[in-house]
Amino acid sequence: MKIHSKAVHAGDRKRKTGTPIPVVTPIHTAASFFYDSLESIDKVFAGEMHGYAYSRYDNPSNAALEELVSSLESAHGTLATASGMSALQIAITAALTDRRKHVLAANALYGATVKLLHQVFEPFGTTSSFVDICDLDAIQKSIAAEKPGVILMETISNPLLRIGEIDKIAQMARDAGACLIVDNTFATPALVRPLELGANISLSSATKYLSGHGDVIGGLVSCDEEHFEPVRALSRIYGPILGPFECYLTMRGIKTFPLRFDRQNQNAIRVAAYLSKHPGVEAVYFPGLANHPDQATTARLLPADQFGAIVSFEIEGADKQGIFKFFDRLKMIVPATSLGDVHTMALYPAIASHRDIPPKQRARLGIRDNLVRLSVGIEDIEDILADLDQALELS
Numbered sequence: 168m169k170i171h172s173k174a175v176h177a178g179d180r181k182r183k184t185g186t187p188i189p190v191v192t193p194i195h196t197a198a199s200f201f202y203d204s205l206e207s208i209d210k211v212f213a214g215e216m217h218g219y220a221y222s223r224y225d226n227p228s229n230a231a232l233e234e235l236v237s238s239l240e241s242a243h244g245t246l247a248t249a250s251g252m253s254a255l256q257i258a259i260t261a262a263l264t265d266r267r268k269h270v271l272a273a274n275a276l277y278g279a280t281v282k283l284l285h286q287v288f289e290p291f292g293t294t295s296s297f298v299d300i301c302d303l304d305a306i307q308k309s310i311a312a313e314k315p316g317v318i319l320m321e322t323i324s325n326p327l328l329r330i331g332e333i334d335k336i337a338q339m340a341r342d343a344g345a346c347l348i349v350d351n352t353f354a355t356p357a358l359v360r361p362l363e364l365g366a367n368i369s370l371s372s373a374t375k376y377l378s379g380h381g382d383v384i385g386g387l388v389s390c391d392e393e394h395f396e397p398v399r400a401l402s403r404i405y406g407p408i409l410g411p412f413e414c415y416l417t418m419r420g421i422k423t424f425p426l427r428f429d430r431q432n433q434n435a436i437r438v439a440a441y442l443s444k445h446p447g448v449e450a451v452y453f454p455g456l457a458n459h460p461d462q463a464t465t466a467r468l469l470p471a472d473q474f475g476a477i478v479s480f481e482i483e484g485a486d487k488q489g490i491f492k493f494f495d496r497l498k499m500i501v502p503a504t505s506l507g508d509v510h511t512m513a514l515y516p517a518i519a520s521h522r523d524i525p526p527k528q529r530a531r532l533g534i535r536d537n538l539v540r541l542s543v544g545i546e547d548i549e550d551i552l553a554d555l556d557q558a559l560e561l562s
């Protein structure tokens with residue numbers, strides 16, 4: 168099946184002879200399950216029989232969503248977690264269980280991911296180092312020097328939209344015995360399926376495009392065969408699972424995700440073209456523009472004419488007050504801290520997603536104080552452009 172069909176069918180409508188089949192998976196709120204004989208639950212606990220025993224371990228609502236996402240991500244198995252951050256935490260922890268406790272991370276990452284490495288992993292003895300994920304020689308040198316257990320990157324980086332060569336990095340990781348974890352939040356499985364390119368774990372914040380309506384916090388960890396059981400086993404102890412209501416909402420969101428994302432991608436191309444010509448805009452970061460530094464990788468790894476729906480741009484000569492003014496002028500675009508919703512959203516990385524990265528380090532990463540990140544929604548493109556136009560005129 169193709170992605171538009173998988174999105175509406177996978178995980179749902181389990182056929183069982185003689186019983187009515189609900190067209191959508193019900194929300195199973197039960198914390199625990201029992202059987203007509205204790206022997207059955209003994210077999211479920213032992214893994215000898217498929218079934219449910221306790222919802223921290225497994226629940227039919229979670230299982231349906233996990234099956235759906237495995238189908239989208241071409242994964243052996245998926246774990247639905249309480250947030251994108253808990254997805255990152257459990258994936259890294261599981262991958263490092265029997266590997267050297269060092270994470271080689273892309274230097275362009277979501278701010279909280281950097282914090283997770285420094286403030287959660289480092290105090291427990293897992294060191295980290297950072298590398299330009301678009302420089303294959305530098306990655307090879309860092310692997311030789313650091314012998315990382317995990318290599319961590321984003322498919323399309325936050326917020327400057329750099330695109331690394333996942334397939335080549337996956338080969339380097341394999342040769343070094345490291346686990347490649349890819350945060351696929353910005354690209355989504357509609358554009359890139361990292362496991363098909365050789366990554367071991369593809370994870371995402373379900374909060375964003377997959378649920379898509381700004382009403383869920385969730386995460387998804389999709390794994391190859393080697394890594395699924397360790398992730399699941401750890402989750403059964405830690406318990407960072409997604410609740411059944413959020414599983415339902417995420418599944419409901421995914422049914423229209425490919426449709427929404429197609430439209431968002433097309434709108435983003437128009438927004439990037441408009442901003443590129445605006446005299447008040449100093450620079451535009453978008454993989455679909457001819458000046459994007461990762462053009463060749465984009466052409467190789469992304470489908471034609473689809474570049475994701477984030478557009479970042481710098482407002483000419485704007486200081487913090489100028490940026491605040493631009494945000495305050497927006498009438499339709501929502502100045503809220505997230506991305507991937509149906510509505511267009513604007514975020515100021517210096518005070519939000521990358522707030523905790525010291526200003527000097529932010530500058531080194533190219534995240535300037537006049538940078539705005541737009542998550543382009545599904546509205547009529549003319550309304551999006553009109554709102555940007557009036558806010559930029561006056562900033």
Ligand SMILES: Cc1ncc(COP(=O)(O)O)c(C=O)c1O
Pocket residue numbers: 250251252253277321325350352353371372373374384385386505
């Ligand atoms: C690329 C990326 N990964 C992970 C996360 C964390 O997701 P969540 O907020 O669902 O924990 C975010 C949040 O913005 C993100 O942008």
